[in-house]
Amino acid sequence: MVLLKKLLAVYKIIRPLNFVITVMSVIVAYMISRKGGNLRPETILAALSGGLAGAAGNVINDYYDLEIDKINRPDRILPSGQITLRGAFILYIFLVLLSLDLAFWAGVEALIFVLFSTVIIFIYSYKLKRVPLAGNFTVSFMTGMAFIYGGLLADNIGGGIIPAIFALLINFVREVVKDIEDIEGDRKIGIVTFPIIAGSKKALNLATGVLFLLMLFTFYPYISGVYKIEYFIIVMLVVNPLLIIIYKLFYLDNSKRNMKNISGILKIAMIAGLVAIYAGV
Secondary structure, eight states, X not given: OHHHHHHHHHHHHTOHHHHHHHHHHXXXXXXXXXXXXXXXXXXXXXXXXXXXXXXXXXXXXXXXXXXXXHHHOTTSTXXXXXXXXXXXXXXXXXXXXXXHHXXXXXXXXXXXXXXXXXXXXXXXXXXXXXXXXHHHHHHHHHHXXXXXXXXXXXXXXXXXXXXXXXXXXXXXXHHHHHHHHTHHHHHHHTOOOHHHHHOHHHXXXXXXXXXXXXXXXXXXXXXXTSSOHHHHHHIIXXXXXXXXXXXXXXXXXXXXXXXXXXXXXXXXXXXXXXXHHHHHO
C-alpha cells in the first residue's frame, strides 16, 4: 500500500499530461516537417527523451518551489510530504539520466538537444523563474522548442517554426496567468513576479495583448498557404472560440479559481492547435 502511494506520487509529480503533450509535440512536428511518412524508431526514442527531460524539469521545478508551494499549492506532492526533498532530487537525476540515455540511442543531434534543454530547464528552476518575465519567456520558449526538436529530427527545422511560435505565445499567456494566480503566496515569500511589480491589471493587459497576437497569428498559416483548409476549420471552430472564452474570463475577475480555469482552457487550446496543425498539413 505504501509503495502504491509512492508510485502514485511519482506519477503526479512528473505531470503525465505534460509528458504526453511534449512527446506528441515532437512527433507532430516531425510528421509535418516530413510531410507524412512513417515514424522511425529513433524518432520515437527522441520524442520520449524530450518528454522525460520535461518530466525531470517538473520535478526540479517543484524541488526549488517547495517554500512557495507550501502557501500557493499545499496539496502538491512535496509540500504535502508524499515525497521527500531527497526523494525528489533522486527522481530528478534518474529522469535526466534516462532521457539522456534514450537521446544517445536516438542520435547525436537528439543527445545535444536534450542536454541543452536539461541545462536550460535547471537554470530556469534554480534562478530564472524568479526574474520577472524572463522566467515566463524561458519556459514558453522551451515549450516551443519541442517543435523545433521535431523539425530537427526530420532534417527540416523550418517545419517546426509555426507550431513553435504558436506554443510559445499560448504558453507565455499561461505563465503570466499562473503568476497572477500565485500572487499572494509569491508576495509572502518575497518572490518578485511581473504581477507583483506592475499589478494584476497590467499583467492581465499583457496576457490579453499576447492572446490577441496569438489569435491574429492563427490566420497566417492558412492565408500564406502553409496549411490546408482542415487547419483553418479546426482553428475557427475550436481554437479561436476557446481563446475568445479566455479573453472574456480575463475580465470576469482575477481570483485564484478563475486564473486556474483559464490555465486549464489554455492547455486544451494548445492540444486543439496541435490537432489543427496535423490535420492541415
